[in-house]
Amino acid sequence: MKSNEVKLIREDGRRLDGRAFDELRPLKIEVGVLEKCDGSAYVELGKTKVYAAVFGPREVHPKHLALADRAILNCRYHMASFSVDERKPLGMTRREIELSKVIREALESVVFLEEFPRTCIDVYIEVIQADGGTRTAGITAGSLALAEAGIPMIDLVAGVAVGKINGHLVLDISDIEDKYGEADMPVAMAPRLNSIVLLQLNGRLTGEEFKNALELAKKGIMEIYQQQREALRRKYSGISAEEV
Amino acid sequence: MVFAENGSLVVPGQPLCMIEEFLPGVNVKQLKDGVIVSMKIGIVRYDFSQRIVKVHSLKTIEEIRVGDEVLVEVKDVQEKIAVSEILAVNGRPIKYKRVAIILPNPKIKQEMNKFVGVGDLVLAEVVTVFAGVIGVSIWKPRLGAIYSICNSCGNFLKRTEKTLVCTVCGNKEKRKIVPIYGNLAKIGNMIGGGKWS
Numbered sequence: 001m002k003s004n005e006v007k008l009i010r011e012d013g014r015r016l017d018g019r020a021f022d023e024l025r026p027l028k029i030e031v032g033v034l035e036k037c038d039g040s041a042y043v044e045l046g047k048t049k050v051y052a053a054v055f056g057p058r059e060v061h062p063k064h065l066a067l068a069d070r071a072i073l074n075c076r077y078h079m080a081s082f083s084v085d086e087r088k089p090l091g092m093t094r095r096e097i098e099l100s101k102v103i104r105e106a107l108e109s110v111v112f113l114e115e116f117p118r119t120c121i122d123v124y125i126e127v128i129q130a131d132g133g134t135r136t137a138g139i140t141a142g143s144l145a146l147a148e149a150g151i152p153m154i155d156l157v158a159g160v161a162v163g164k165i166n167g168h169l170v171l172d173i174s175d176i177e178d179k180y181g182e183a184d185m186p187v188a189m190a191p192r193l194n195s196i197v198l199l200q201l202n203g204r205l206t207g208e209e210f211k212n213a214l215e216l217a218k219k220g221i222m223e224i225y226q227q228q229r230e231a232l233r234r235k236y237s238g239i240s241a242e243e244v
Numbered sequence: 245m246v247f248a249e250n251g252s253l254v255v256p257g258q259p260l261c262m263i264e265e266f267l268p269g270v271n272v273k274q275l276k277d278g279v280i281v282s283m284k285i286g287i288v289r290y291d292f293s294q295r296i297v298k299v300h301s302l303k304t305i306e307e308i309r310v311g312d313e314v315l316v317e318v319k320d321v322q323e324k325i326a327v328s329e330i331l332a333v334n335g336r337p338i339k340y341k342r343v344a345i346i347l348p349n350p351k352i353k354q355e356m357n358k359f360v361g362v363g364d365l366v367l368a369e370v371v372t373v374f375a376g377v378i379g380v381s382i383w384k385p386r387l388g389a390i391y392s393i394c395n396s397c398g399n400f401l402k403r404t405e406k407t408l409v410c411t412v413c414g415n416k417e418k419r420k421i422v423p424i425y426g427n428l429a430k431i432g433n434m435i436g437g438g439k440w441s
Contacts, residue, residue, distance in 0.1 A: 038303075057305060057340070059341065068375050112283065116305075117376035118375065118377070119376060147255065147285055148285070149303060149305075150305050152256075154256070154273060154275075155256060155281070156255065156257050190257070191257075192257040193257075193275070229258070232285055233253055236253055
């Protein structure tokens with residue numbers, strides 16, 4: 001049950017962590033952080049820390065699950081036992097299963113799966129530390145890991161959560177703002193295509209608030225998208241045109 | 245005017261040029277608004293003579309194409325075909341094994357078990373790739389079993405003048421073999437194992 005009683009905005013008009021309403025938490029993105037997989041990425045958004053790893057395309061097992069006209073995108077979103085305040089039991093919870101599905105659907109919309117019939121591509125998203133916005137950070141990391149694995153994509157995907165706290169719309173909500181705020185709206189987009197690939201809403205927003213929240217999310221997503229592109233460029237900046 | 249310089253690093257979704265300027269080549273895609281974007285992270289190349297834009301990917305995905313020479317392990321032998329698993333392509337081991345079908349030769353009436361056996365390592369050529377199904381042929385003289393094992397006891401079949409003989413039980417079997425049959429060094433090089441003797 002969301003409550004309005006907790007004061008989430010300071011006297012000086014800033015949020016509890018000192019951010020403005022339309023400000024992202026400090027963002028750190030790295031690509032190619034894991035050695036054994038085909039592609040990997042690390043996203044740190046404030047205290048939220050997420051790794052993503054990609055394997056494939058590889059053969060599907062069991063065989064009867066293979067699709068004759070396209071690849072399967074397997075997505076597994078998982079939170080480490082130590083990622084939250086109270087130890088999270090091992091195994092997949094209902095929430096993780098649902099988030100795996102929505103993340104898969106978000107990533108599927110940009111990947112050219114039809115280029116790899118009868119195969120599957122595995123995307124593993126591991127939340128190391130959770131402080132709000134883990135699904136959107138997972139999508140951001142997953143899309144970078146796919147790009148790093150050489151999977152053909154029409155665009156990168158970036159995501160951010162917008163919320164409503166004490167009557168104000170805020171960008172990139174933290175855990176405490178999510179728990180005690182009035183609404184939470186994770187949004188993920190393929191920015192170049194200007195297409196929304198994930199949109200969920202917990203809580204209530206008026207029509208006007210929803211429009212403004214979406215604009216706020218777009219602003220945050222564009223910032224994350226720029227950093228995604230820079231992270232990919234940073235990883236491969238040493239490679240000259242002659243080497244290819 | 246192009247959006248990304250020739251030879252520069254591009255990322256997925258990055259606009260490269262307009263369709264009026266260059267035709268889309270490999271690893272690029274034309275969007276509805278006529279903009280050509282990169283599909284992969286790589287180096288963009290504009291071919292000014294043929295007016296084609298393409299991206300040389302920095303991360304290549306293992307792809308099996310028609311004409312590739314593959315090393316396969318036979319998993320199942322049926323009357324007309326054999327099911328096998330690809331271990332190496334063009335002399336290089338692959339990370340993710342793929343299933344391939346050893347196709348029959350329409351000119352030869354004998355059953356497939358006269359040419360390959362379960363567990364054999366076979367050199368083959370890819371003749372068809374359709375919807376993810378790979379078909380290979382062993383019917384050229386340089387193709388066939390490179391290492392065969394006995395159907396009775398599972399030990400190595402040694403080549404004699406006319407047939408293959410098991411080194412342990414003496415069982416005689418028939419295979420379509422390659423001229424370099426039993427060359428373990430070649431197999432070792434192809435599948436990236438340790439020392440082979």
